[in-house]
Amino acid sequence: MFSFLDMINHYLGYVNLNVKLKNRIYTILGVIGVVYLLYVSVRWIQNGYAMRGSLILLVAIILAYFSVMNIFYYFTDKQAPLDISPKIEKMLGKTLGGTDPMTENRQQMREQRGNGLLNGTTIPANGYFDSKKILPGKVTVSPEQSANIAQLANQLQQMRLMTPDYGGLGSREIAQQLNQNKKPVYAIGLGVNIPYFELKQDGQQMIVYAGMNQAQKAPMGRITTVGLQPIEDVYDKVKLYLANVILVGGPYMEMGRNEPIEKQAPYMIRVQLAYERENHAQQLQKTAADMRQSSFSQSSVPTDTPASRMKRYH
Incomplete structure (x- = not known):
């Protein structure tokens, strides 16, 4: 036998x-x-x-x-x-079981998402910002916010705005990437654009809201750092704007003993923040106010007043 x-x-x-x-x-x-x-x-x-x-x-x-x-x-x-x-x-330190849901005969249904999401130039969701004034932000997520992110991921998948299929790659191609890059291969690639997002200030805290649209927005995380500086050190010195928010994480493949194996990770968000120095903005506002005040003063006081005419005769 x-x-x-x-x-x-x-x-x-x-x-x-x-x-x-x-x-x-x-x-x-x-x-x-x-x-x-x-x-x-x-x-x-x-x-x-x-x-x-x-x-x-x-x-x-x-x-x-x-x-x-x-x-x-x-x-x-x-x-x-x-x-x-x-x-x-x-x-x-060994694996006795794993899953490999990919098939090598599947055609390339979509390209890897997110190839140009984090380069600071392709910002389709929230306008265009100067790439020289964009910094990455670190986000801390509470359990409730993590549940909101998971729900948003389900909605994106149901609306077919996200397809966690490893870009249609088979196990052989995934194994080649793993051996070459030595990094996990995620089912959604480098990330997926979120349809709507905004930044709200709550005291010293900056909260990221996101969703399928403005009506369905929910808190997704709290920004703790901008670049390398804590948010407490910069929130009152610069004006911050959300340049981009993408969905990352989820199922991923890593190399097992002989073949790629799939593991689960929670979905997270990755943010980029555009900044504008507060002093510069205040200076522009002050200059504009001074110009308006000067224009109002010149237009409100006539050049030839009754008092001036009386002084001519005395």
Whole structure:
């Protein structure tokens, strides 16, 4: 029996199959092997070899557990119950299971989103800002705001404004990117533009509001730093504007022992802030006010008053 399974495994190595399909075949073969072990263990026990039969039965039960895990991983989209693989991975630094929902025959349905989102020049959602006056901002998110971001991600996906499909890449292309860049590959690429966003000041706090539109906006996070400076040091010295807000994070692929494996991460937002020095703006306002006051004074006082005419005769 084991020679037969080893022979099938050997010949599968000559066929260029999709990773997910190959893992499904291995899972089916594993189930057949588990059934065979259960049969052998029962026969050993029936023949009076209880110790040997019990040991084989124990091994068969352990292998049956992992076979069930593989069935969940490779044949369904559900989370396997009582999955101890993360604990084993943490202890041993190895992965015993994973998911690879990509297929190599899928066509390129869309390009990687976000290739030009963070360069300071392509700002479609909130106007154009000078790239020399744009700084990245760090955002802190509360649990409630994190739930708002997750809800916004679901809405973007339902409206087909976001497609977490790794740009249509197959597992082989993802593995090449992982080996080349040594960075995770996210399902939504570098990020997705958010349709509507605005910045509101609450005391010394700057809160980012975003949503599908102005009517559905919700708080998404609090800005803590602008560039390298804390927000408390700059909020009263410069005027800040939201130049861009994009959705990042979510499911991602990283390289496992032999193939890419998918992991889950929460969706987050990444912001860019345009700034204008407060002193410069105040100086412009003061100059304009002085010009208006000067113009009003000249127009309100006539050049030839009755008093001046009386002085001519005395």
